[in-house]
Amino acid sequence: MLVFSPPVRILDGLGFPEGINFGPDGTLYCVDIYRGNVCIMPPRGELEVLVHTGGGPNGSRLGPDGKLYVADNGLRAILCVDPQTRSWEVVVDEYEGRRFLGPNDLCFAADGTLYFTDPMGSNPSNPIGCVYSLSPQGELRRVIAGLAFPNGIAITPDGGELLVAETHTGILHRYALQQDGTVLEVAPLAKLSPASDDSSGRECGPDGIRFGPDGRLYVAHFGAGAVQVLTLEGEIVCSIPSGGPTPTNLAFWRDALYVTDGTAGSIFRIPLRRS
Numbered sequence: 001m002l003v004f005s006p007p008v009r010i011l012d013g014l015g016f017p018e019g020i021n022f023g024p025d026g027t028l029y030c031v032d033i034y035r036g037n038v039c040i041m042p043p044r045g046e047l048e049v050l051v052h053t054g055g056g057p058n059g060s061r062l063g064p065d066g067k068l069y070v071a072d073n074g075l076r077a078i079l080c081v082d083p084q085t086r087s088w089e090v091v092v093d094e095y096e097g098r099r100f101l102g103p104n105d106l107c108f109a110a111d112g113t114l115y116f117t118d119p120m121g122s123n124p125s126n127p128i129g130c131v132y133s134l135s136p137q138g139e140l141r142r143v144i145a146g147l148a149f150p151n152g153i154a155i156t157p158d159g160g161e162l163l164v165a166e167t168h169t170g171i172l173h174r175y176a177l178q179q180d181g182t183v184l185e186v187a188p189l190a191k192l193s194p195a196s197d198d199s200s201g202r203e204c205g206p207d208g209i210r211f212g213p214d215g216r217l218y219v220a221h222f223g224a225g226a227v228q229v230l231t232l233e234g235e236i237v238c239s240i241p242s243g244g245p246t247p248t249n250l251a252f253w254r255d256a257l258y259v260t261d262g263t264a265g266s267i268f269r270i271p272l273r274r275s
Helices: none
Strands: 002-004 008-012 017-022 028-032 037-041 048-052 057-062 067-073 077-082 087-092 105-110 114-119 131-132 141-146 148-157 162-165 171-178 183-191 205-211 216-221 226-230 238-239 247-253 256-261 266-274
Touching: 017 087, 017 256, 017 266, 028 057, 037 057, 067 105, 067 114, 077 183, 087 247, 105 148, 114 148, 114 226, 131 148, 131 162, 141 171, 148 205, 148 216, 148 247, 162 183, 162 205, 183 238, 216 256, 226 247
Parallel strands: 205 247
Antiparallel strands: 002 266, 008 266, 017 028, 028 037, 037 048, 057 067, 067 077, 077 087, 105 114, 114 131, 131 141, 148 162, 162 171, 171 183, 205 216, 216 226, 216 247, 226 238, 247 256, 256 266
């Protein structure tokens, strides 16, 4: 069992941080949505701008090729950022001749397939959000449609299921990954507080999601000021104070959980140990 200490603010002054990742050497990557920046911080360095996209870089993940893939909701595209050359290019920005709504977050399967959410403009009364897959061979598929703001996305440790956080309903959807590349919806994993459901009146719902070293699902609960920890059976086993009121995304590195917070403009480190 993992035991978490109180959060410590390690970075401040960002516009709206999201999409945190770590390279194999401990290099920290994150994005600043409001300023249109993809940022990098070497293990013993300071945070700096890696590239400026001019859009709204949101989710990001390191790909199997060592490059950083970014869901940019402003450019309405998936980008590939090369940390070595400090350059970026558009990977894909449309499906069947129509531009994306505005990609939000992404993850990679073990075979290199990229899955990403595309939610901008969707809500419970206009459920037009989708999830797409992009194979290593470049085949783009719309695998899920009809969602009200699909946001965080992750694949279970065994590679068998795709989880999608639907922020405006609070639902953590589960989909079985099929061998032919399609997905089959199964019973939702859980439902967290939806938008405008907390006592302060802030928007409140699941944002970024990530599996931890203990195999449990960690959910950045935007508006609740917490990271919710769930089993694969959907039980909430604990709620970890995230450091700020609006956690957006999270990542693990060595002995800590790192959480970005949008309105605080900060990144928090939450030390952990095994009991």
